Amino acid sequence: REIQKMTGQLAADYAVAGTRIYDLGCATGTTMILMDKSISADVTLVGVDNSADMLDKCREKLEVANVVKPFELVEADLNRDVEIENASVVLLVLTLQFVRPLYRERLMKRIFDGLIPGGCVILVEKVLGESSHLNRLFIEHYYQMKRSMGYSNLEIAQKREALENVLIPYRLTENLELLAKLGFTQEDTFFKWYNFCGIV
Numbered sequence: 001r002e003i004q005k006m007t008g009q010l011a012a013d014y015a016v017a018g019t020r021i022y023d024l025g026c027a028t029g030t031t032m033i034l035m036d037k038s039i040s041a042d043v044t045l046v047g048v049d050n051s052a053d054m055l056d057k058c059r060e061k062l063e064v065a066n067v068v069k070p071f072e073l074v075e076a077d078l079n080r081d082v083e084i085e086n087a088s089v090v091l092l093v094l095t096l097q098f099v100r101p102l103y104r105e106r107l108m109k110r111i112f113d114g115l116i117p118g119g120c121v122i123l124v125e126k127v128l129g130e131s132s133h134l135n136r137l138f139i140e141h142y143y144q145m146k147r148s149m150g151y152s153n154l155e156i157a158q159k160r161e162a163l164e165n166v167l168i169p170y171r172l173t174e175n176l177e178l179l180a181k182l183g184f185t186q187e188d189t190f191f192k193w194y195n196f197c198g199i200v
Contacts, residue, residue, distance in 0.1 A: 024048045039069075
């Protein structure tokens, strides 16, 4: 909830009337609904996902939520190509970690090129700790949180196995270095909780 709230606030800070707000990996549209409520500027919301079923659920959810801003839903694989144009804000909320490392720089370059001057990327990621010792501690505290929410050890293990070699996290510093390399002039961490972080 805190990540979503902060994402909405930061997106509102950078949203410019007449531009587009992209949610890459939009899934069922939760973040798009938040953008509709938190951004006062007259923008178009663009949700991108590689699952047609997910986009169908997203459209339903946006209609039920009475989203007032114009929106578009685009089926695209972020490992391949996606068009970004006239964007004041691009969101990747727990998305970039699922793009194969081989294609991440190309995707981020496409985003950079599609932003208006002064536009921003809001990147929320699961990250590796800067040391293996801290990384293990962070992961264990994350699993403790899941257990406290009622997940069994079996469910936690099954989720971990399902994501193995699919979710490939970078260290926070690697994400920041990638942004700087592509020409982003200001990067900062607005959220950090164990092995999760938010970067603007």
